Every structure is written in C-alpha cells, then in structure tokens.
Amino acid sequence: MPRAAPYLAVADMLRARILGKEWAIGERLPSRARLAVEYGVGRNVVHRAVDRLIVDGLLEGRAGSGTYVRMPRERLRLVRSRHRERREGSPLRPDSRERGRADAWDAHSQARVPAPEAIAERLAISPGDLCVRTHYEFLADGQPVQLSESWEPMAVTDGTPVVLPEMGPLAGKGVAERMRSIGVVISTVAEVPRPARATQAQANLLGIGVGDLVLQIERTIFDTDGRPVETADMVIPDARREVVYEFGVDRP
Numbered sequence: 001m002p003r004a005a006p007y008l009a010v011a012d013m014l015r016a017r018i019l020g021k022e023w024a025i026g027e028r029l030p031s032r033a034r035l036a037v038e039y040g041v042g043r044n045v046v047h048r049a050v051d052r053l054i055v056d057g058l059l060e061g062r063a064g065s066g067t068y069v070r071m072p073r074e075r076l077r078l079v080r081s082r083h084r085e086r087r088e089g090s091p092l093r094p095d096s097r098e099r100g101r102a103d104a105w106d107a108h109s110q111a112r113v114p115a116p117e118a119i120a121e122r123l124a125i126s127p128g129d130l131c132v133r134t135h136y137e138f139l140a141d142g143q144p145v146q147l148s149e150s151w152e153p154m155a156v157t158d159g160t161p162v163v164l165p166e167m168g169p170l171a172g173k174g175v176a177e178r179m180r181s182i183g184v185v186i187s188t189v190a191e192v193p194r195p196a197r198a199t200q201a202q203a204n205l206l207g208i209g210v211g212d213l214v215l216q217i218e219r220t221i222f223d224t225d226g227r228p229v230e231t232a233d234m235v236i237p238d239a240r241r242e243v244v245y246e247f248g249v250d251r252p
Contacts (some may be wrong), residue, residue, distance in 0.1 A: 005050035010039050012051060018058050018069055028066045029059070055213045057239045074119050103141070107166040109134040112154065122220055122231040130154040137205055139249050144206045145240055150232040156184065175221050175230050184229060188222040193243065198235075206237050213238040 014035075023029060030038070032046045039046070050067055053059045060070040080097040113133045131151045138146040148163065152175075157163040162170050162178040170178045176186040196216045203210045217234040236243060 006041055007045045007052065008047055008219065010035075010041060010049035011052040013039070013060060014053060015056075016236050018053070020064050023069045025069050025071050031066065055238070060209070085137055085180075104139045106137045106139075107134055109164045109166060111163065113151075115151065115153075119231060122218075123151065123153050123228045125155070130158075132157065132163060133166070143240075145236070147202060147205055147234050147235040148232060152230045153228075156229050157182065173199070179223070179229055185224045186221055187224045190220050190222070192218040194218070195238075196235075198237070206235070208237050215241075215243055217243075 011093070014029075017023070027049075029035070032043055032050060034044045035050075036046045050059060050061075054061055054067075058070060059067050061067050109132055111132050112130045114128045115123065115125055115131045117127045119131070120129060123129075123131070125131075131153055133249050134150045134152075136146075136148040136150065137144060138148070152165070154163070156179075160182045161168045162181055164171075164177075165178065166172055170181055179186055194216050196214050198206065198210060198212045198214050200207055202208075202214065203212065207215075208214075214238045216239055217236070218230040219234060220228050223229050
C-alpha cells in the first residue's frame, strides 16, 4: 500500500501530542526548525504539517510570535436539504430547529448593477444586463457564520414590489416566496461547493484569519422553464461550521 506523505505523518504525530495535552491550550509549540530536527525531516515538511493542523483548528499561527495550541471550537452543522425544507414548508431556508443556524442578518441591496461576465453566464443573460446585487452577513448567536452575494436579473423583478429582496411586502421571505408572488415558480436549486482560502475582506467580516479555510458554495436557482432567476456565492468558515447535504428518496 502507498505510504502517507511525510507531512501527513508528521501532522498525525503532532496531533497525537496535542490531543495528549503535551502542550496546554494557549502554549507555544517548539519552533518549526526544532521540530524538523526532532522528526528528521525538512522544514518544508513541518511547515505543511503545521498548516494542516491550523486548518483542522488545533493550532493557530500568530504573526511574528509562533504557533500556539488553539482553544477547541465546536463546529456547528449546517444542513443543505431541499427535502427537509419542503417538509418544513420553507423551500429555501434551513430547518428552524437546526443548532447554530443564522438567526439574524444584515443585508444591503443595490439596483441596476451591470452583470459581470461570470455572473451573466450563470444567469443566462448578456454581460452588462442590469441586476440587483445584495450582500448578506449572517449571524448565529451574534457570531458571523456566513457571507453571501446574491444577483437577480432586473428583467425578472423590475417594476414589481419584490425587486429588492430585503424591502417591500415580502422582505426576508426568501427567493421562492418572492418569485411566486409575481408568478415565477421555482423548480430547481443547483449548488457547487468548492474549498477556498479566506480573503482579507472575508476574514475581516467573519472574524477569522486571512488564508483560513472556507467553503464557497455557488448557488443558482431556476424556475420551471429552466430560466435562472438568482445566483449567489456563499462563504462559510470551515472552522466554525460543517456543511451536510441531505437528499430525500422518492417513493414508488
């Protein structure tokens, strides 16, 4: 059988020592140069091993100071489930009983924003076509847990009471309910999750470190004619939340 990469082996040994409380929470680890000598590997191997444990949430790096054992954080579960959402009667919102779900959010919408090329492709419109762009910051128990940037073509909602997602009679009701009120019926939601590293702007808003692992979810919502009516990019900090996809099984 193939052997694990050297940095993974070093990461496993360091993890065992951390979990065995050889170093207390908040205590600084030996320098990476010292660990390289101790394990008989190159510094780059130790560097990758330590980075792995930082991503796993066991360690944290402090600029100019070193690497420290991190206070363990509970990773709250976020369930992405259309099956469950249908059962609960809210087509696009998480289960209201889910621990750690967003219970508050800030939103800012801007109308008549020209669609960038990538967004236009996702919405099946021409680059420069006008959209409503909305930035969201979601909070759970006062802690930032998710960011989102949503785009809706103004050709769908312009001149209606629901042109701005967080204003009007259906403010905050979600895409499906808003669209249904103007005769547009949602049939499909497609999501593409990708791992990424937090940018400076994302880190500032989420209260995490630059380069920390995040999950980016590209979501697009389609009506019954297959027309995209909304697309969004969601950013979720990996250290705080684990994302679970749940699928229902059609009964014969």
